[in-house]
Amino acid sequence: MEKNLEKYFTLAVSIDCVVFGFDGKDLKVLLIKRGEVPFKDFWALPGDLMSPDEDLNFSVNHILKDLTGLSDLFFEQVETFGEIKRHPLGRVITTGYFTLIKIGDYELNPSSFASKAKWFKVKKVKELAFDHNKILESSINKLQTSVRTRPIGFELLPQEFTLTELQLLYEAILDIKLDTRNFRKKIIQMKFLKETGKLQENVSHRPAKLFQFDKKQYEILEKKGFNFEV
């Protein structure tokens, strides 16, 4: 039985990027304003059709860079969405990816069909283009489980941070309150935070100690069978 292969090679694949950031208080996500149809003037996840000559996992960074100027990020795949009518221009299935970055370390340069690029509080995100609300929701779920089992939260903080900042980050991502004493005990006993010896500056109260995430130490512990868990 010969199969007419041509009819199968008629789909497009797109990639949508969920870039998370943290401003010290709220978990944020980077959105672009679409300057073209479809969904012109809607806020959307940075995403675009994938060139057929690119690897799916590599294409993510190209697409994000085109739209926002951000480059060379480490993405994790979330889920693939393949409803028939999810894209008005044709049959497009899309794969969602997420990443975490320090907001202040990057400059946003919207281009291509992105007329703007802006950080939004995750909790305040309204209606997005396409099925991007679903993609965002799925990404948040994945982020929540990832952040509990791997030390990826530090990607969202400045290199030197206080334990209070770290706790606020976890509270924002997990959307729960944590007990300060228990949280600090748990983190410190894991032995991969290094005191810098420095203190916070320009605060009108007792300054907190500044810590760093010691990646090498973490990898050593990991090899010994240590399991991160918050």
Next chain:
Amino acid sequence: MEKNLEKYFTLAVSIDCVVFGFDGKDLKVLLIKRGEVPFKDFWALPGDLMSPDEDLNFSVNHILKDLTGLSDLFFEQVETFGEIKRHPLGRVITTGYFTLIKIGDYELNPSSFASKAKWFKVKKVKELAFDHNKILESSINKLQTSVRTRPIGFELLPQEFTLTELQLLYEAILDIKLDTRNFRKKIIQMKFLKETGKLQENVSHRPAKLFQFDKKQYEILEKKGFNFEV
């Protein structure tokens, strides 16, 4: 800037199914022998190109039924693989799905380009067609985390089973040894196993009690905030 959309709508999307089963001793996976090129005569995951007019999540069952006769299963998405050269006939990205079934409940009827369909011990699987070894590996990882956090293992056992069978199942999936007393305590305290009152038959030793998974009870507990965890 107008975009030449046509060049994007030239990909195909395929679906690969990882069907897990359990024979009382080993975790198994259902493979087909390919009767057509490419990879003719290779063992492979049941999988095929998706019709452009089907929903990705619905297409899974059609494809599996075509190749193996199995129908109406509940699948969970695993991951999407999009390397450029993963398929020799063109640009095909594929999404992997897994499901769990009771081996004895289904009859295998290989058809279409599947010349055979057969259960293989997961640990004994050799080289498969395409990148199916990677897809299988990723599915096993996902199965392992899923089986610890949701009561899906019961899908692999007969409706009535002994606690020893359940333990063997978990040991096979997680590839670890469990302490019998602690395992039974943990499972029983969760309160969603129902004694049938029956005993094992035709065994030449003390017969074990037969249990059932009480799905309604589980859902009640779940609503009350109970969290399955093994």
Next chain:
DNA sequence: TTATCTTAGTGTTAAATTTACAATAAGTAA
């Protein structure tokens, strides 16, 4: 310089959970 304000930082105890561990029970088969 002293008092006040604000956030940083810390320890203990009870409860719950996990772990380690071995003897008895209930059948079948010889």
Next chain:
DNA sequence: TTACTTATTGTAAATTTAACACTAAGATAA
């Protein structure tokens, strides 16, 4: 009746989690 095989069960120690409130250190204002 005995031997054999697998099923079934409890306890104590160790670890982890959970709950909870006061002192410390700096900046600022009186």
